[in-house]
Amino acid sequence: MAIRVAVDAMGGDHAPGVVIEGALRAVCESEGRLHVLLYGPEDVLRLALKAYPESPHISVVHAPQVIGMGDSPVAAVRAKPRSSIHCGLMGHKEGRADAFLSAGNTGATVAASLFVLGRLPGVFRPSLPSCYPTTEGACTILDVGSNMDSKPEHLLQFAKMGSAYARIISDIAKPRIGLLSVGEEPGKGNELVRTTHELLVNAIDLNFIGNVEGRDILHHRADVVVCDGFVGNVVLKLGESITTALPSMIGQELQRLTTELSVMQTIEQMFTGLKRRFDPEEYGGGSPLLGVEGEVFILHGSSSARAIERCLLMAARAAKLDLTGAIRRALSP
Amino acid sequence: MAIRVAVDAMGGDHAPGVVIEGALRAVCESEGRLHVLLYGPEDVLRLALKAYPESPHISVVHAPQVIGMGDSPVAAVRAKPRSSIHCGLMGHKEGRADAFLSAGNTGATVAASLFVLGRLPGVFRPSLPSCYPTTEGACTILDVGSNMDSKPEHLLQFAKMGSAYARIISDIAKPRIGLLSVGEEPGKGNELVRTTHELLVNAIDLNFIGNVEGRDILHHRADVVVCDGFVGNVVLKLGESITTALPSMIGQELQRLTTELSVMQTIEQMFTGLKRRFDPEEYGGGSPLLGVEGEVFILHGSSSARAIERCLLMAARAAKLDLTGAIRRALSP
Numbered sequence: 001m002a003i004r005v006a007v008d009a010m011g012g013d014h015a016p017g018v019v020i021e022g023a024l025r026a027v028c029e030s031e032g033r034l035h036v037l038l039y040g041p042e043d044v045l046r047l048a049l050k051a052y053p054e055s056p057h058i059s060v061v062h063a064p065q066v067i068g069m070g071d072s073p074v075a076a077v078r079a080k081p082r083s084s085i086h087c088g089l090m091g092h093k094e095g096r097a098d099a100f101l102s103a104g105n106t107g108a109t110v111a112a113s114l115f116v117l118g119r120l121p122g123v124f125r126p127s128l129p130s131c132y133p134t135t136e137g138a139c140t141i142l143d144v145g146s147n148m149d150s151k152p153e154h155l156l157q158f159a160k161m162g163s164a165y166a167r168i169i170s171d172i173a174k175p176r177i178g179l180l181s182v183g184e185e186p187g188k189g190n191e192l193v194r195t196t197h198e199l200l201v202n203a204i205d206l207n208f209i210g211n212v213e214g215r216d217i218l219h220h221r222a223d224v225v226v227c228d229g230f231v232g233n234v235v236l237k238l239g240e241s242i243t244t245a246l247p248s249m250i251g252q253e254l255q256r257l258t259t260e261l262s263v264m265q266t267i268e269q270m271f272t273g274l275k276r277r278f279d280p281e282e283y284g285g286g287s288p289l290l291g292v293e294g295e296v297f298i299l300h301g302s303s304s305a306r307a308i309e310r311c312l313l314m315a316a317r318a319a320k321l322d323l324t325g326a327i328r329r330a331l332s333p
Numbered sequence: 334m335a336i337r338v339a340v341d342a343m344g345g346d347h348a349p350g351v352v353i354e355g356a357l358r359a360v361c362e363s364e365g366r367l368h369v370l371l372y373g374p375e376d377v378l379r380l381a382l383k384a385y386p387e388s389p390h391i392s393v394v395h396a397p398q399v400i401g402m403g404d405s406p407v408a409a410v411r412a413k414p415r416s417s418i419h420c421g422l423m424g425h426k427e428g429r430a431d432a433f434l435s436a437g438n439t440g441a442t443v444a445a446s447l448f449v450l451g452r453l454p455g456v457f458r459p460s461l462p463s464c465y466p467t468t469e470g471a472c473t474i475l476d477v478g479s480n481m482d483s484k485p486e487h488l489l490q491f492a493k494m495g496s497a498y499a500r501i502i503s504d505i506a507k508p509r510i511g512l513l514s515v516g517e518e519p520g521k522g523n524e525l526v527r528t529t530h531e532l533l534v535n536a537i538d539l540n541f542i543g544n545v546e547g548r549d550i551l552h553h554r555a556d557v558v559v560c561d562g563f564v565g566n567v568v569l570k571l572g573e574s575i576t577t578a579l580p581s582m583i584g585q586e587l588q589r590l591t592t593e594l595s596v597m598q599t600i601e602q603m604f605t606g607l608k609r610r611f612d613p614e615e616y617g618g619g620s621p622l623l624g625v626e627g628e629v630f631i632l633h634g635s636s637s638a639r640a641i642e643r644c645l646l647m648a649a650r651a652a653k654l655d656l657t658g659a660i661r662r663a664l665s666p
Contacts, residue, residue, distance in 0.1 A: 148523040182566040190481040190563045214570030218578035233515040237547030245551035253606035273586035
């Protein structure tokens with residue numbers, strides 16, 4: 001039977017167009033193993049769908065309300081109980097879909113997920129992990145901004161959830177877990193990290209390799225890098241800026257070395273390839289919201305059809321392999 | 334009159350050789366406006382100096398004890414009151430030198446500086462700023478690791494000291510101060526950053542431009558980026574790893590594009606240039622210890638003669654322009 005993913009068709013800067021396009025690409029790619037349920041105002045979606053070829057693997061489910069990208073998350077979730085986000089999550093909760101995906105208002109999606117699905121037993125704070133490009137492909141880093149001012153027990157849970165995620169989705173048997181700090185020695189770091197280090201050492205179910213430093217991320221010393229959401233967000237955005245800042249730095253260097261067109265063209269192509277590595281749309285396109293009772297996937301509002309396609313395939317994979325079940329087991333005492 | 338800099342000739346992985354070489358290069362470069370006082374065991378230094386041409390701008394001052402790179406900082410400072418670090422700092426304190434420089438044990442240099450020179454009035458925590466390469470040259474980031482678990486009033490002082498430093502040493506009339514956070518809005522960030530934001534808004538003597546994000550550092554949105562030492566250290570080391578991780582990533586991309594030798598060579602040269610930008614030895618080679626009663630400069634233990642040369646010239650410049658006086662004024666209520 002096909003995996004059914006409920007999609008917030010009204011979420012994102014270019015909805016519903018790119019969402020529909022991404023859904024069509026994903027069902028085409030999956031050759032009948034994926035069915036997408038588009039949630040949103042039926043008339044709007046039916047009209048939008050006319051621009052695309054029909055597919056038996058796409059259905060429309062009516063949800064009359066839409067939460068805007070700029071709406072206050074908690075207020076919007078309360079005020080719009082029939083939004084595409086809310087209805088899609090209900091569809092997942094009640095078993096009509098195996099996962100839910102949105103490129104809409106992230107705060108509202110998180111708030112509605114907590115409200116509709118609830119947390120897994122014992123979870124303090126759900127977390128959105130991020131995929132970080134490395135010399136060996138990509139590592140997972142969490143948390144990257146949903147949680148400020150974390151406590152050691154929160155970081156321990158991030159480590160457990162991140163480990164289960166890397167095992168299931170990245171197919172790594174024993175993911176190496178690194179704790180982001182300012183030195184390798186256990187005593188290095190701030191109070192949060194020093195206490196967390198002790199908790200991780202004692203977590204026998206984790207392949208904890210100790211502290212990792214800022215320089216170890218790109219060199220892929222760990223498969224999962226655990227940190228507080230503030231630090232993770234700074235690291236994530238600094239990483240994203242490497243390919244935007246570097247071309248001008250490299251251009252300045254090249255000017256001194258050559259004016260040969262063929263060299264410039266090769267370097268430009270090389271940069272296109274490099275950008276692709278650092279491009280969220282290429283290396284995954286979205287993140288699961290770890291720690292809730294269900295498979296919820298969240299993308300940037302600016303996501304392209306390609307990003308939505310890739311995230312839909314990841315959501316289907318997570319549902320098939322029971323990511324949430326793996327996380328529940330990882331967190332059980 | 335020449336500026337006199339006291340130098341810990343026994344500090345660093347390759348002391349006293351590279352220290353002497355760096356000193357010779359600096360006095361040569363400064364054409365008589367710099368005099369270097371080398372502190373260390375006289376017999377050792379006299380012997381080492383024989384390998385180099387004599388200079389009238391270099392003297393030896395006897396200090397019989399040496400603090401090793403691996404010594405416990407506070408214990409070493411207590412146990413070795415006649416170390417090259419201690420004697421050099423005393424020389425500065427008692428007016429025989431206008432500044433002090435060491436590439437030795439950083440912890441011991443900081444501890445001895447606090448012990449011998451003391452803090453400037455009202456300083457909570459001295460800070461070592463770092464120079465960070467950007468699309469427009471370099472910005473200053475502080476703190477980068479000397480202070481963990483900072484409080485808002487510490488970050489306010491880092492901002493004031495960093496602003497004075499950028500004004501004096503980088504010659505920027507009104508340095509733009511950015512507070513590192515996870516979003517531009519004042520309410521974004523962890524508790525530390527949100528409270529610090531309020532303090533910075535009310536600091537009328539600062540050109541505070543608001544929060545900056547991880548992606549803004551390389552793009553030089555601020556001249557001075559203020560953050561807690563834990564975050565700053567992660568950011569610093571991640572930045573240093575860009576040029577070590579990128580060649581392998583770029584190599585993988587290039588393999589697909591070309592095998593032409595001339596292109597490869599150009600790109601290799603381009604990388605040498607790029608590395609130079611990210612190389613601490615090139616973009617300054619050391620940092621002043623801001624917040625103590627004197628001009629103290631600290632370098633990595635692995636510093637080359639070139640790094641020591643550049644840091645010596647910066648120390649002379651700081652002494653000449655009275656960096657410490659500017660910081661004292663910036664901190665006075």
